[in-house]
Amino acid sequence: MSTLYHLAAAQMLLYGAMWACAWVIVGDERRAVQHWLGFTLLLAAGLGLISLRPDGNPWLTVVLANWALVVAVVLFWRGGALFLRLPPRDAEMALLLLAIGTLVVWLGPQPRQGFWLHPGFVCAGAIGWLLLANARRSHAALKMQFGERTAWVVSATLSALALLQVVRAVQGLTSSTPVPMHQTHAANVALVFAMLVSSAVLNMVYLFLMVLRLLRRLTHLVDHDALTGLLNRRSIERALVRAWVGWRRSGRTFAVVSIDLDHFKQVNDRWGHPAGDEVLRACAELLQRGVRQVDQVGRVGGEEFLILLLDSDEAQAMATAERLRSQLACTDIRTHGALLRVTCSMGVAVADAGDAEPDQMVQRSDAALYQAKHDGRDRVVSGALVATIPVPAASPTER
Numbered sequence: 001m002s003t004l005y006h007l008a009a010a011q012m013l014l015y016g017a018m019w020a021c022a023w024v025i026v027g028d029e030r031r032a033v034q035h036w037l038g039f040t041l042l043l044a045a046g047l048g049l050i051s052l053r054p055d056g057n058p059w060l061t062v063v064l065a066n067w068a069l070v071v072a073v074v075l076f077w078r079g080g081a082l083f084l085r086l087p088p089r090d091a092e093m094a095l096l097l098l099a100i101g102t103l104v105v106w107l108g109p110q111p112r113q114g115f116w117l118h119p120g121f122v123c124a125g126a127i128g129w130l131l132l133a134n135a136r137r138s139h140a141a142l143k144m145q146f147g148e149r150t151a152w153v154v155s156a157t158l159s160a161l162a163l164l165q166v167v168r169a170v171q172g173l174t175s176s177t178p179v180p181m182h183q184t185h186a187a188n189v190a191l192v193f194a195m196l197v198s199s200a201v202l203n204m205v206y207l208f209l210m211v212l213r214l215l216r217r218l219t220h221l222v223d224h225d226a227l228t229g230l231l232n233r234r235s236i237e238r239a240l241v242r243a244w245v246g247w248r249r250s251g252r253t254f255a256v257v258s259i260d261l262d263h264f265k266q267v268n269d270r271w272g273h274p275a276g277d278e279v280l281r282a283c284a285e286l287l288q289r290g291v292r293q294v295d296q297v298g299r300v301g302g303e304e305f306l307i308l309l310l311d312s313d314e315a316q317a318m319a320t321a322e323r324l325r326s327q328l329a330c331t332d333i334r335t336h337g338a339l340l341r342v343t344c345s346m347g348v349a350v351a352d353a354g355d356a357e358p359d360q361m362v363q364r365s366d367a368a369l370y371q372a373k374h375d376g377r378d379r380v381v382s383g384a385l386v387a388t389i390p391v392p393a394a395s396p397t398e399r
């Protein structure tokens with residue numbers, strides 16, 4: 001039996017090494033990883049101590065070993081809560097640890113005369129309860145963040161292990177001849193195997209989810225503008241091509257709106273670059289909030305934006321652009337230095353059978369935007385009216 005415990009402890013140390021490596025690599029999830037590292041090390045320590053019995057000091061091999069297992073499970077729960085952004089319930093957990101700790105110390109390593117409680121079985125009950133509570137609390141968050149299948153894998157694993165612990169606790173506390181954990185017995189062997197399998201599943205799943213989250217964050221960084229959080233130029237151009245292909249295939253028309261803030265240089269010059277950044281962020285938020293979920297908004301240059309309005313004809317696109325323009329014009333933007341108002345000029349172009357490629361649509365909306373600037377700014381101009389006006393040559397930093 002002790003060989004099995006050594007094996008389980010070695011496996012936990014291996015996971016510990018894995019979390020230690022992850023701790024060096026990950027940034028934002030460091031605190032969760034610390035907890036999982038603690039979990040594996042305490043589990044290894046607890047299992048290692050149990051394997052020493054009956055040679056070792058019974059206070060170490062029974063009381064401390066079992067309590068270490070309970071603390072390990074609390075650390076696992078806390079790591080998961082940090083990772084899934086759930087409330088860690090520290091007060092509840094601290095009280096539980098204190099109560100279990102006091103009880104097992106009071107009970108001592110040997111069964112008390114005429115008293116049926118034993119530390120090993122008390123801790124098994126606590127672990128079972130903790131695992132079940134963990135499965136219940138994390139299920140919804142896992143489902144929302146990583147999908148239903150992942151949530152079920154984690155909850156099923158936690159629940160199966162919890163059930164075994166509860167059965168062990170009930171059996172140990174009700175039987176007249178309870179089997180201590182270090183004794184070779186089919187129930188103990190099954191429990192250790194269940195621990196080996198479930199810890200493998202849980203450690204791997206959480207490591208996988210952490211990498212998945214990291215990849216999602218990286219993809220988001222690649223596709224989005226860092227200042228405003230809008231799609232960046234590359235992504236909005238990709239979206240434009242997708243909309244174009246969809247329009248060619250299904251005939252569902254769409255429109256693009258080119259937007260440029262008016263006299264934005266003056267905002268920077270007068271109020272400073274940070275205030276300019278805040279204005280850009282506020283404008284981006286207003287544009288994003290002002291369109292439907294199917295529409296897409298991107299930042300394509302310093303103070304230039306592009307909106308894709310799906311399933312929109314000329315009239316609908318002009319109405320949307322006009323609404324956004326007037327909303328911006330009457331919005332107070334709070335910056336560190338002052339309360340500012342900015343206006344913007346817009347050019348609208350609708351998919352046209354005469355365009356050979358999506359870029360031509362943007363050229364027309366840019367030409368309309370240029371016309372809007374030319375006509376005095378703070379207005380929306382349709383590309384249908386200005387298709388022949390040339391767009392000024394773009395500087396290297398601009399489109």
Ligand SMILES: Nc1nc2c(ncn2[C@@H]2O[C@H](COP(=O)(O)OP(=O)(O)OP(=O)(O)O)[C@@H](O)[C@H]2O)c(=O)[nH]1
Nearest residue numbers: 260261262263264265266268273274276277302303
């Ligand atoms: N704060 C801030 N300013 C930026 C950013 N990107 C570009 N700009 C500024 O945006 C300004 C753009 O100025 P211009 O191209 O002259 O245009 P404008 O002043 O808006 O004038 P019109 O477009 O003709 O109405 C420049 O001062 C850039 O420095 C940015 O990320 N943050």
